[in-house]
Amino acid sequence: MSDKLKQTRVEFETGSGKAFLHSLPKLKELGYDNIDKLPFSVKILLEAVLREFDGYAVTEKDVEALANYDAKNPQGEIPFKPSRVVLQDFTGVPAVVDLAALRSAMKRMGGKATDINPQVPVDLVIDHSVQVDMFGQDYALMFNVEKEMERNRERYEFLKWGKEAFDNFRVVPPGRGIVHQVNLEYLGRGVFTRKEEDGSVTAYPDTLVGTDSHTTMINGLGILGWGVGGIEAEAAMLGQPISMLVPEVVGMKLTGKLREGVTATDLTLTVTQMLRKHGVVGKFVEFYGDGLSNMSLPDRATIANMSPEYGATMGFFPVDEEALRYMRRTGRSEELVNLVEQYTKAQGLFRTNDTPDPEFSSTLELDLSTVETSLAGPKLPHDRITLSNMKKSFENSLTSDDPTMGFNMEQEKLANKGLYKNGQEIEMKHGDVVIAAITSCTNTSNPSVMLGAGIVAKKAYEKGLEVPAYVKTSLAPGSRVVTEYLKEAGLTEYMDKLGFNLVGYGCTTCIGNSGPLPEAVETAIKEGDLIAAGVLSGNRNFEGRIHPWVKANYLASPPLVVAYALAGSVDIDLANEPLGKDKEGNDVYLKDIWPTTAEIAEHLDAAIRPELFEKMYGDIFESPTWEEIPVSGGDLFNWSDESTYIQEPPFFMGMSEDPDPIKPIKGARALVKVGDSITTDHISPAGNIAEDSPAGKYLKDHGVEKSEFNSYGSRRGNDRVMTRGTFANVRFKNQLAPGTEGGYTKYFPDDEITTIYDASLKYKESNTPLVALAGNQYGTGSSRDWAAKGTALLGVEAVIATSYERIHRSNLIQMGVLPLQFKEGESADSLGLDGSETFDIHVDDDVQAQDEIKVTATKTDGEEINFTTVCRIDTPVEVDYYRNGGILHTVLLDYLKRSKAES
Template identity: 80%
Template sequence: MSQNTFQDTKTEFDTGSGKAQLYSLKKLEEFGYSNISKLPFTIRILLEAVLREHDDFTITDKDVELLANYNAKSPEGEIPYKPSRVVLQDFTGVPAVVDLAALRSAMKRMGGSPQSINPQVPVDLVIDHSVQVDEFGQEYAFMHNVEKEFERNRERYEFLKWGQKAFDNFRVVPPGRGIVHQVNLEYLAQGVFSREEDDGSTVVFPDTLVGTDSHTTMINGLGILGWGVGGIEAEAAMLGQPIHMLVPEVVGMELTGALREGITATDLTLTVTQMLRRHGVVGKFVEFYGEGLQNMSLPDRATIANMSPEYGATMGFFPMDSESMRYMRRTGRSEEQVTLIENYMRAQGLFHTADTPAPEYSDTLKLDLGEVETSLAGPKLPHDRITLPNMKKTFESSLTSNDPTMGFNLAQEELANKGTFKNGQEIEMTHGDVVIAAITSCTNTSNPSVMLGAGIVAKKALEKGLTVPPYVKTSLAPGSRVVTDYLEEAGLTDYMDQLGFNLVGYGCTTCIGNSGPLPPAVESAVKEGELIVAGVLSGNRNFEGRIHPYVKANYLASPPLVVAYALAGTVDIDLEDEPIGRDKEGNEVYLKDIWPTSEEIAEHLDSAIRPELFDKQYGDIFNSEEWDAIPVGGGELYEWKEESTYIQEPPFFVDMGEEPEPITPIDGARALVKVGDSITTDHISPAGNIGIDTPAGQYLMDHGVEPADFNSYGSRRGNDRVMTRGTFANVRFKNQLAPGTEGGYTTYFPEDEVTTIYDAAMRYKEQDTPLVALAGTQYGTGSSRDWAAKGTILLGVEAVIATSYERIHRSNLVGMGVLPLQFKEGESADALGLDGSEVFSIDVSDDLQPRDLVPVKAQKENGETVSFEAVCRIDTPVEIDYYRHGGILHYVLRDYHKADQEKQS
């Protein structure tokens, strides 16, 4: 089909306030593509994007036809995809802006125009990852934590304000306004966009996005296509490059029935997460359908969509319907905008109704909402669901289990360990005591039903005279200021405060490891007894070492259940059959006595989501007194400061040639790390606190930074010197090359010397010795941390050989010029007898093709050679180009420079 025919799909429609144009999928169906109305909604939206952006150059006839002829049972091929916008948060956004600034500096050095490096699509950065829970349980906690946040991060914030001024299409939401995904859901999301085309017509198209946080998928609950990508991919999209993606399988999950009394959206989400993780949806889209959708609020849908990374899917999508429109109206979108959205979606066949037939899916599974039970997930992975009645016995069995994802491998004699909490009183602490109870994260604080439920639990508990033990660190960190408004209006704030759930900040806090220090008396008791203590949080992540280095057992739960476990003070309790405490008269109080009813929650729900609440909080979203007071310096180029410990020009583009070098073999390589299954990006990428005795800590002290001012790794993502030293240095990282150690250690070969991973890498670099990493299944699962790939390449690791990869991290490795290889089916490092002491040779050349079988030789110390073939997990032709250039940004820079030179000539 010709380009002109595809242009003929442009059709007029009624916006509700006039006429506009759209690229009609229905028209495409009239042209002979008869399957359009049976496509999954997500594929239809992707099809509209390639149809609209079709230029017969970057997006061709073949790309349109590939999606128009989509075969759900055996999808194949690759498409270039251009999202409408990009969303960043500050932990992942700062390094993205640093890279843009570095690209401008490099362009200047190459003789080009720095101003040509500029976002080509709208970009919003929300500062939400920097606040830490230093103070808690006090009225002044919020103000103190905000003051500390600005004090710690002032240099980063000055840099972001420079970026806001220097770059077009770039907005920054200041600290203390909310969590990026909730702000996106409640405010940033437009539903549809419009643009003027060369012929003068106004074209309307879907609001689509990618984000540098894996939980960008929360927006799928609103029927908006969006998912998490690595910072490297996001930067390319910002610069106008298409994201090249394999056409996905789409798994349909049918929902029927309704939730029973007392069951929360969190319980449903944890159930869905477990089901889909078991089913296997890594790298796939998931769409929800069925009559159960009619019984779900939009916040409930968003709670499920948020957890897509935890069930492994690229996204979990709910198509737009009348509930989506109600939510848009109730959150302050104008009637004109909502009418435009609905009219567009109906005209495109993208609006879901009760009688909409189910699309054709690659696979399906089914859940009756009425079968969902009260649940938690943990102690180390978000998809390890535990029903409430099984919680006590599951925790107790985990203490002695040697299962790396479920157990703590204690000896029998260690089960009786005790520690004494001494702080004006003495309390004996044991395994399972809850030391962190945090209502936090985007997942649940977007949902009024569970937030109001938490307030009702607090109210009922106080009325019965229950209190929280003094060793529990309690906190409330909502996803937006609207939450505190409706809790106040419902009369529940005072009850939360009295139990210690005072407002500590509007940010991710505990869920990303910004839980802050434990009180000294608690830390002392935990150390004394070598206790396995617990955190209970309403977040989406509980990976090892993430929440707090001294809190090894972490459980995800609904906000009301977080309050309940705070009251109980332990997870070693059966809350269904054992009392949570005693009332003022000494009578036993059970969870059922303080649990909210649906009727009680419903009393407050209508007032919880009112347009005026959202208008009030989002009317000045881009301003704050503290933010406005930060000075802005610099011009089109950032003035790099050698003395800065927060922002440094990364070495990626320094001394870069105008043309790429050919791909050559990797010879004489040594293994830097060898790890098992389910190694997360939290294990790889620097995150959490910076230890005094770590290479990063030593670097900071050498540069005059006191330990009290170290801040977190996340806050220093703009400094490659810190981040490289913290790569593979998670306190729970177990490198099989340094058995018996935890943290960033390895064995330096051939001397067999155990040293830090950073020091060993630098010694290898001095000898021009390339490095490899050996890994098991699901390597790189978790958040879309670009520094997991950046740190890898800066340590000198040129190839990773793993049994399997998580989607985003594999893409990020390629994006940084690291070769991802995968053992063939049935093979692994252990199965091949590789212990990591070998010298590796990888036979790649400039003829490398996607998914090639690559010969690898590993020579042992005794001269024996293990030869095998590994699958090249560079999956698409354009990724080969990225790898050849040394990374996607190198490719983009050379492309921009070439265009700039042609323009100048």
């Protein structure tokens, strides 16, 4: 460390003794006058590079890039080493599979397998595998848990092996909560300490990355963290810095206070819409202003959770008195809370209403008192609709030809009906709610809206209102604390009476694990060709995500989910039309059953008590069913060719210690051509596995019955299944195969319409490289790693898009796929590319970050279209990843060299 930077390591009082920190105020004394003007989030990044400074991986230039941060024109690239990593099981299983594969590759290549080990603490929470098979019954939880264990036994055996085989790796068993809520309520520390070689103790901020984009929820607690691809997280686990561009930070000033009856969900949907419009993709958002002092920490966490929906890397709330209060109320030790307080105050990281506003790249402002009750949908989480406009919005969506908001229905089909027959006959129509789910981490972390839902249920039941028989209702909280405080508040019985029985502790409907609709409901939908609706308290409502037969999906607060379940339709103006009739036949309106702030407050203090959290998290790493799972294998995993859940991926097979130089891509064919807003949910396999799909055929060929297919998410540890399901979302529309939906393409030059997977096999037989053509914001969404892995394994060597979502762009490089971007004002369509061309991409071993790359597209008649693209390899480190074939290849080569040098 340079003599100047050495001076920043100073002693401070933790509240329970002395420790050292890498002082940001000391940097200011050393001549970096900008420190006090920095956004809080940039200060935390600055501390990270200052602490990890070694003159090699982290240089003085990296420190200066942040210490001299220019908010209006941030420059440079920095390496970031997070304090820890969090995983959920859908994305975590392939991460652990890759670690196991790295160990196997190390062994094959002559290295020491056990050198492959997480270098920072890693927590995996099993929360994405529970499905709503049973609902509306007292035994729904038990039934769904048993089914989950049956379906996922093999995956859970593998994860338990990983828990035993790897150091620094913990697993939270099924049924304990959703990763982000567990992170917020328990795992998040605020400040870490470590013992140095000289015996001294260093304190440093709790920072993290996670394999789920909603990792950002932890930002509500003043903890810096965001979602990355599984591949990138694996590299962080192995001690590699994450290379990132110095971020722009958008400041969002909050003033005032929410009005009576307006929920944190309404606020979050408003913030999401505003920030999406402002343009925050790839940027940090930091919240400031006096309005923060009128917000509870769960309210902040709800907003932070939705960062992916407004497109930001994260949405950050600095530590303040409310953060300390929340830590105490959730059972954190007084010693830890004191440490967080003393550390953040010593570092200038503690916010008060008197704190001067930082300098931001840009700003916008929201008066909380202007927020209205809202929903978002029917296809995108940032398309906010006020409650009073909901009926009109839905009816307009039926005939709208806007692909992101409409269903393009012919006029003569508007009156379609379907008959629900199951003990009674009910005529169903467009907009009928067939799924009403209180689900996901976003809202179920927030006691105010969960208690609100219980109060709505209580008032509705007492007035005699009932949920129509065709509505599938479910309650899947993010933590076991929720059910405890609902029970203590006397509200559980009313949730149960309306069918919102506990179905599990997991993501369920929000991730697509909504389970099957009752046969009578599905029949009615098919019979009437209905646009059925789902209303959920989640954060994602992309096409095809929630359920294949539910096309219109709306995000709403938990109390509104209950209200729409009672109404049975989204084709209703709940602001002015009655929900139903009471026992005396009088109209009942939403306002009659809506909770008041006082009613929620009555239960709130009792809901958040340290004892509840201490009780529920005291056995967080234990579970009777988990303990029964056997473990086999030692340092190396025993791969089995017979497994349909876990397979050794081919990424490192035949890998050389000396990578070949980068060569031009010649004679490539287009595998897919798509328009704007194609999400990773369209690309990455998720949800149900269709019987006649390539993945379904593979499973049947391996003796798996249809009833045992499980979901793509549960089989993410098997590349054979996942590759076959890439680009196979039921709502995916490939312009090369017009008139089709799902995983279809045109195989050239035969012009044969076939599955994308089968076409890729034919192209591989002829050694034909592949490209993908795409529009704006290619790769938004949360299904990260397999969107890139599947693309690479299909043989796609380059993607040419109008613009990219930041994580997917990064993940493509990390899997050895070249991301190219059309020049401003150009696109595939403007250049006259229809996808039938052959493509020559003139890239070579001299490629540098953000180079211009020439592309030649040759049409079938020999005409050439020459155009220039921007290479979206954005940093020098990413150039090395691409050269080596990917980030894990780079890590493996590094570990191998060190292992052989030591031996």
